[in-house]
Amino acid sequence: MRRRAKAFVLFWWDFVIGDDWTMAATVPVSLAAAYALHRLGVQAWWLVPLAALGVMSLRLGRR
Amino acid sequence: MAAAIFGKVNAGAFTASFLASAVEAIEMVAIVIGVGVARGWRSSLLGAASGLVVLLVLSLSFGTALSAVPIQDLRLVVGTLLLIFGLQWLTKGIRRVAAQGLAGYHEEDVDPSGSPHTGVDWTSFVISFKGVLLEGLEIAFIVISFGATSHSLTTAAAGGVSALVLIALGGVASHRTLTRIPRSVLIFAVGVMLSSFGSFWGVEGIGLDWPGGEIALAALVGVYGAFGLAAIALQRRAAPTLART
Numbered sequence: 001m002r003r004r005a006k007a008f009v010l011f012w013w014d015f016v017i018g019d020d021w022t023m024a025a026t027v028p029v030s031l032a033a034a035y036a037l038h039r040l041g042v043q044a045w046w047l048v049p050l051a052a053l054g055v056m057s058l059r060l061g062r063r
Numbered sequence: 064m065a066a067a068i069f070g071k072v073n074a075g076a077f078t079a080s081f082l083a084s085a086v087e088a089i090e091m092v093a094i095v096i097g098v099g100v101a102r103g104w105r106s107s108l109l110g111a112a113s114g115l116v117v118l119l120v121l122s123l124s125f126g127t128a129l130s131a132v133p134i135q136d137l138r139l140v141v142g143t144l145l146l147i148f149g150l151q152w153l154t155k156g157i158r159r160v161a162a163q164g165l166a167g168y169h170e171e172d173v174d175p176s177g178s179p180h181t182g183v184d185w186t187s188f189v190i191s192f193k194g195v196l197l198e199g200l201e202i203a204f205i206v207i208s209f210g211a212t213s214h215s216l217t218t219a220a221a222g223g224v225s226a227l228v229l230i231a232l233g234g235v236a237s238h239r240t241l242t243r244i245p246r247s248v249l250i251f252a253v254g255v256m257l258s259s260f261g262s263f264w265g266v267e268g269i270g271l272d273w274p275g276g277e278i279a280l281a282a283l284v285g286v287y288g289a290f291g292l293a294a295i296a297l298q299r300r301a302a303p304t305l306a307r308t
Contacts, residue, residue, distance in 0.1 A: 016147060018151050023147070023154070024151075026150075031139070034266065035269040044271065045272070049286060049287075055150065056150055060154060060157060
């Protein structure tokens with residue numbers, strides 16, 4: 001039972017997060033930041049694509 | 064005879080429903096075809112078919128009450144996942160195009176990480192499933208909105224279904240052309256597309272409006288595409304011998 005639960009969690013981790021957790025984490029973090037800015041009255045639609053381009057630049061520069 | 068038939072049809076409701084649904088149907092078909100061409104048709108079509116079945120069950124079960132489905136939350140979940148997948152694909156697509164150029168006509172059916180597919184490719188399945196379900200629900204909402212306001216639900220539904228069928232037929236007709244595009248380029252293109260859809264839906268899902276509405280989606284494709292091409296040029300300049308292999 002425990003092994004199955006572990007396999008289940010590992011499957012979803014691998015499926016969603018893949019081999020780079022920083023890239024996967026950037027998406028919800030940038031969405032949360034955009035929402036927070038929006039609540040403060042700032043137009044923040046640009047934040048998510050900007051964060052996406054930023055994390056990809058870092059990833060590609062790492063080689 | 065024609066007047067007797069078309070006299071009962073609300074042309075305005077049909078046209079409005081058809082045009083608005085066509086936009087959503089293009090997005091739906093683009094996702095299914097993009098994933099199918101890049102990663103294999105079996106899992107992509109299986110995901111699309113499953114999405115359609117769920118959509119059909121929801122539509123038949125809830126009818127006009129379907130508009131109560133929290134589409135905003137659905138957009139946020141689907142957008143987040145698509146953007147995560149899209150960024151991973153786009154990064155790998157940039158590296159593969161930089162390294163292989165236009166190679167890949169006869170590559171094996173492998174995912175961007177290089178693992179061969181056996182059985183169902185769950186990434187393809189889920190992306191197609193979510194794309195079809197989300198866009199299908201949006202078409203259902205369009206039909207319900209136009210149908211309810213014009214008191215011609217059947218006509219609006221006919222407009223929505225016609226748009227979906229026509230766009231799907233267009234997609235089927237064009238898929239052979241797409242299969243001739245090198246796989247490395249396709250992974251890059253699908254990465255651009257998923258990143259754009261993911262950003263668009265994710266931001267809409269947290270309640271923000273894009274300037275220009277749906278036009279922003281085209282702008283996102285341009286931004287991610289331009290970034291990708293610039294990154295490929297930089298990578299090829301940094302490793303010219305690798306790029307020529």
